[in-house]
Amino acid sequence: QVQLVESGGGLVQAGDSLRLSCAASRRTLSTYFMGWFRRAPGKEREFVSGMSWDGGSTDYADSVKGRFTISSDITKNTVFLQMNSLKPEDTAVYYCAAGVGRRGAVTITDWYTYWGQGTQVTVSS
Numbered sequence: 001q002v003q004l005v006e007s008g009g010g011l012v013q014a015g016d017s018l019r020l021s022c023a024a025s026r027r028t029l030s031t032y033f034m035g036w037f038r039r040a041p042g043k044e045r046e047f048v049s050g051m052s053w054d055g056g057s058t059d060y061a062d063s064v065k066g067r068f069t070i071s072s073d074i075t076k077n078t079v080f081l082q083m084n085s086l087k088p089e090d091t092a093v094y095y096c097a098a099g100v101g102r103r104g105a106v107t108i109t110d111w112y113t114y115w116g117q118g119t120q121v122t123v124s125s
Contacts, residue, residue, distance in 0.1 A: 002026055002114040004096045009119030012086055016123070020081040022096030022116060029074045030054065032114075033099050033106050036070065036081045038092035038121075048094070049081060050105035059105035063089075086123045093118040 003025035012018055020036070035050035049070040050059045058070050069082040079096060097112035106112065 002032070002098055004098060004114055004116035006094065006096045006116040006119040009094060009121045011122045011124065014087055014123055014125050016086050017082070017084045018086065018121060020083065020094055020096075020119060020121075022079040022081075024077045024079075024098065027077060029072050029077060029079070031100065033102055033104075034070075034072070034079045035097045035099075035106060035112060036079075037095045037097060037109065038090075039095070039118075040089075040092040043092075045095070045109060047107045047109065050107055051079065052104050052106075053100070057105050059107055083121070086121075088123045088125045091121060091123050093120050 005023045008020040033053045036048040037045050038048050039045040048061050049068055051070050067085045072079045095118045096116040098114045099112040
């Protein structure tokens with residue numbers, strides 16, 4: 001069992017930056033592929049960014065490419081999502097997720113096994 005705890009959300013203005021953190025309860029990096037998803041009010045949960053189990057590949061949703069960066073710190077068993085140039089449409093609950101048994105950065109929600117409780121990001125215009 002893997003527990004994931006997100007932090008770093010908050011209320012910011014358009015153009016600001018935030019860094020989300022996802023701390024895992026056990027060693028996940030170098031074993032699990034990791035991802036960030038978000039759910040905006042009234043919308044389905046959507047893929048934001050993913051990282052392969054070895055950190056060698058990453059992927060991003062078109063809507064965040066060039067603005068968001070996923071990274072990890074193996075020593076702290078933590079995955080980060082650096083979000084720059086935030087827009088009001090980035091407002092959502094952001095979730096960290098982990099899965100195993102797939103190569104590359106995984107974009108499909110159903111392939112993830114473990115999920116965090118989410119952290120709210122609100123971007124005002």
